[in-house]
Amino acid sequence: MLTDKIKIAELTSEEARQFLNDDAVILLPMGSLEDQGTHAPMGDYLAAEAVALDIARAARAEGIPTFIAPVIPFGGADYFASSHGGISLSQSTLVALLDDMFACLARHGLTKVMVINGHGGNVGAINDVSLKWRQTNGMFVASMYLWQISYELLKEILGPEAAAKSSGHGGDPLTSVGLHYYPEILRMDLAKAPPKGQKAMGVDVAGFAALKYAGARLQAPIEAMETAPHGVWGGDPVYCSAETGAALTDRLVKIGAGFIRDHVSKRFAA
Numbered sequence: 001m002l003t004d005k006i007k008i009a010e011l012t013s014e015e016a017r018q019f020l021n022d023d024a025v026i027l028l029p030m031g032s033l034e035d036q037g038t039h040a041p042m043g044d045y046l047a048a049e050a051v052a053l054d055i056a057r058a059a060r061a062e063g064i065p066t067f068i069a070p071v072i073p074f075g076g077a078d079y080f081a082s083s084h085g086g087i088s089l090s091q092s093t094l095v096a097l098l099d100d101m102f103a104c105l106a107r108h109g110l111t112k113v114m115v116i117n118g119h120g121g122n123v124g125a126i127n128d129v130s131l132k133w134r135q136t137n138g139m140f141v142a143s144m145y146l147w148q149i150s151y152e153l154l155k156e157i158l159g160p161e162a163a164a165k166s167s168g169h170g171g172d173p174l175t176s177v178g179l180h181y182y183p184e185i186l187r188m189d190l191a192k193a194p195p196k197g198q199k200a201m202g203v204d205v206a207g208f209a210a211l212k213y214a215g216a217r218l219q220a221p222i223e224a225m226e227t228a229p230h231g232v233w234g235g236d237p238v239y240c241s242a243e244t245g246a247a248l249t250d251r252l253v254k255i256g257a258g259f260i261r262d263h264v265s266k267r268f269a270a
Contacts, residue, residue: 002065006056009070019065025264026110027052027068028101031118032075035083035224035231037170039191041182042085044174045073048118050181051146051252055116058257064265068116072097075119079209082223083231094125102133102141114264115143116256140268144256147173150248157247166244168194168234169208173248175237180245191237192230200226207233 003019005011008026011019020026029052031045049071059066077088089097105113115126126143133139150173154163166172171194178186198205200222206212208227211220227233 002060006053006060006066006068007070008067011067020067020108020110021065022109023065023112023265024110025059025064025066025112025114025260026105027056027066027114027116028072029068029116029118030072030075030122032080032086032088032121033073033083034075034080034086034088034119035170035228036174037191037231037237039187039189039237040170040175040178040231041185042083043073044118045071045075047174047177047181048116048146051118051177051249051256052116054249054253055256055260058253059260059265062257062261064260066260069101076121076125078121079222079227080121080224082225088121091121091125094122095128098125098129099132102129102139106133106137106139111137111139112264112267113139113141114256114260115141117143117145118147120145120147142259142264144252144259146252149252149255150177153248153251154244157251158244162239164235166235166237166239168232168236169228170194170230170232171235171237172240172244175240176242176245177249178245179240179242180249183242188237192232193236193238194232194234195228195230198227 003015029048031048033043036044052068056066056068074087074089076091076094081088130141151167154167154172204212205227206217211218
């Protein structure tokens with residue numbers, strides 16, 4: 001009989017030997033510690049772990065023994081290094097960390113792995129390490145970048161116009177997801193609207209690490225603080241809600257659990 005424990009960290013070594021076998025699916029949640037808006041906790045890894053737990057529970061309801069590894073709380077360094085109190089890892093360090101984790105799992109035959117990612121700065125490292133392990137031993141690790149998926153889901157849940165009002169860094173999806181999972185640590189009374197007419201080096205800001213000139217978007221080495229002094233860009237957090245968070249996470253969990261059932265648990269058999 002499968003243990004009720006879902007987190008690998010809570011398994012005893014004997015339970016690990018019993019339950020982390022060839023049938024087990026391992027989820028690796030990861031996120032970042034950076035400015036998510038003056039109203040939101042800096043650790044978006046909290047949301048990634050919460051979604052991963054719900055995905056694991058849903059996959060278990062399908063009869064698939066699913067466990068989650070300890071969350072990686074520090075994201076790959078990018079323009080958010082300017083976040084006061086933020087902690088990030090260089091891309092080379094994150095690649096090395098993921099590579100070592102994959103190696104440990106592979107050594108014990110735990111090759112049914114999926115990454116639950118909550119930070120854009122992690123994408124490159126995940127892709128590099130996943131490709132290396134596929135080429136090395138055939139281990140095929142897919143990644144679910146939660147917030148990229150969420151932007152499209154929000155258009156279906158709220159409608160395109162309403163989604164445009166709330167979607168963006170510091171707004172949806174993360175604020176609504178936070179209001180759903182841990183409303184007690186959000187401070188909506190501190191929320192700030194996205195800036196208007198933001199400039200960096202005398203040029204109009206087009207987004208994170210981007211400038212706008214003559215209708216064209218140019219990549220540029222500007223920091224997050226120059227783009228969004230209060231951590232908010234695009235959507236306004238005033239439009240976020242726990243109800244939206246509940247609807248969104250329900251969709252994310254169904255996608256994640258379904259993918260585990262149909263592909264990860266079968267090692268992507270043709």
